Amino acid sequence: MSDPIAFPSSTPALGLPLLFAGQAQKEFFVNEALCVLDALHARAVIASQPSPPASPPEGACYRVTATATGAWAGQEGRLAVLVGGAWHFIAPAEGMVVFDRAAARMVIYRSQWEPAVVVAAASGGTVIDVQARATLTALIAALKTMGVLAAPPA
Numbered sequence: 001m002s003d004p005i006a007f008p009s010s011t012p013a014l015g016l017p018l019l020f021a022g023q024a025q026k027e028f029f030v031n032e033a034l035c036v037l038d039a040l041h042a043r044a045v046i047a048s049q050p051s052p053p054a055s056p057p058e059g060a061c062y063r064v065t066a067t068a069t070g071a072w073a074g075q076e077g078r079l080a081v082l083v084g085g086a087w088h089f090i091a092p093a094e095g096m097v098v099f100d101r102a103a104a105r106m107v108i109y110r111s112q113w114e115p116a117v118v119v120a121a122a123s124g125g126t127v128i129d130v131q132a133r134a135t136l137t138a139l140i141a142a143l144k145t146m147g148v149l150a151a152p153p154a
């Protein structure tokens with residue numbers, strides 16, 4: 001006789017709860033999973049900050065930074081999603097990219113969150129190729145506009 005298939009209790013990528021036969025209150029688990037998917041579908045956060053905002057809207061998603069306080073204490077590095085009036089914390093997966101709307105830039109998770117870097121425009125050198133420099137400048141501007149590269153601090 002073959003062994004029955006064993007399923008984990010949550011999905012590997014987002015940690016969404018899985019249903020089991022005979023499970024009571026299945027709607028709770030399905031609704032939780034759907035709310036998390038709804039918050040993360042765009043892979044964007046409202047902002048990166050260490051404490052929850054005073055009056056966040058339902059479904060709000062933030063990246064928790066150090067040193068977290070209040071309801072977010074001990075959740076540094078995770079994504080905080082407001083589901084049913086309570087904060088739900090999601091551990092990031094290696095390679096996860098989110099767009100921080102407040103900072104207007106992308107951040108990627110590689111053992112820790114890393115923001116987009118500032119890249120200096122081409123300058124100097126002994127031979128100046130005007131077309132190449134114009135192309136590089138346009139490329140850097142496009143990547144900054146997309147949030148892939150950070151703009152220099154003001």
